[in-house]
Amino acid sequence: MAALATGDRQAMVRLIRRHGPGLRRFLAGTLAAPHEAEDLAQETFLRVWSAAARYDPARAAPATWVYRIALRLAIDRNRRTGFRRFLGLDAAPDPEDDRPGTEAGLAARQELALTQRALATLPDRQRRALLLRAVSGMTNAEIAATLGISAGAVEQLLVRARAALRARTKGEWG
Amino acid sequence: MGMTRTDDDALEARLARALGPDADDTAPLSQAVLNRLARPDTTGRTSVAEVLAEPLPASGLLLGLLLLAGGLGYALSPLELDEVSALMQLIGPGF
Incomplete structure (x- = not known):
């Protein structure tokens, strides 16, 4: 985190390597529109980057801090998604993925x-x-x-x- | 039927696996984040769609303008006492 605060982009790459996959899965399970998980994971790391100077290791572990930011963003995004669906602007919950793929890929989806x-x-x-x-x-x-x-x-x-x-x-x- | 720690771990592992691959490639995510960091303004931008998603400021402004227009209309209306008296005479004391 200290390296992030000094603008070290390699530190950001390391942070993404460590928490990126878990964060994406967390968001895929948390968001009302799960296809937005990738976008919100990016947004989370951008927030982490801009707030790194304010990170206090005495108050939270890095993982706790990163996931707390992601959770706040997800709650906010869900609120917006709910409102858009209420207005009829975002009626379809998630497009059905009918791309041809391997049997394993289909089973995973x-x-x-x-x-x-x-x-x-x-x-x-x-x-x-x-x-x-x-x-x-x-x-x-x-x-x-x-x-x-x-x-x-x-x-x-x-x-x-x-x-x-x-x-x-x-x-x-x- | 009691569940053991192993059962719980298996359930959680299954859940995690279902939500995405275990050894996920983070290179595209890193690249996307670094690209967005390189742009001059990466946060705080709102599009037209965002206005609808955040309706309180816009609806508050609209309501304020309506109240202002109503207040101005009431204050500037050319209603004179004679006209009121005439109306009361026409309609009757029940007015």
């Missing part, structure tokens, strides 16, 4: 769609806690710091989220 539908039925806090655990491997304390809740509450959210996800994907996830 179907699994992604199934997962996103199952995640969408979870309450927001359960979904966020479970995603942070699954895609970034955060501890309860780190998830708690990211979501601004207690570690005990995180454990409860995780237990409920896992049970709900198992129920939603029963018979479809192997």
Whole structure:
């Protein structure tokens, strides 16, 4: 982070290499329009770059800080998406991907769609806690710091989220 | 039916895998971010579509203008006492 604050672009590349894949998956599970995950991941790293000088290591670990920024952006983006859908400007939730591809690619897209539908039925806090655990491997304390809740509450959210996800994907996830 | 730590880990691994490949190539993302950093203004831009997505400022301005127009119209209306009296006489005391 200190290197980022001095304008070191290689430090940004390293940060993206470390957190980029997890962040993209987190956003794909969090956004109401999952195809915007790539764009919002870019936006997150741009915010991190511009705010790096204000980063305080005593208050948050780098991963916590990055995911907190991403979460705020995702909440804001979901609000806008909801309003656009309300106005009828963005009626289609997500275009069906009917590109020809390999069988494995098709299966992966179907699994992604199934997962996103199952995640969408979870309450927001359960979904966020479970995603942070699954895609970034955060501890309860780190998830708690990211979501601004207690570690005990995180454990409860995780237990409920896992049970709900198992129920939603029963018979479809192997 | 109790779930073990291993079951939970398997579920979370499955979830993560379903949302995207594990060893994802970050080069395109890095390139896109660095390109946007190289542009003079990368944040804070709003397009016409954003105005609709953030309706409060625009609707607040519209409401303010409507109230101003209403207030001006009321203040400048040429209503005289004689006309009011004439109307009351025409319509009656129930007016």
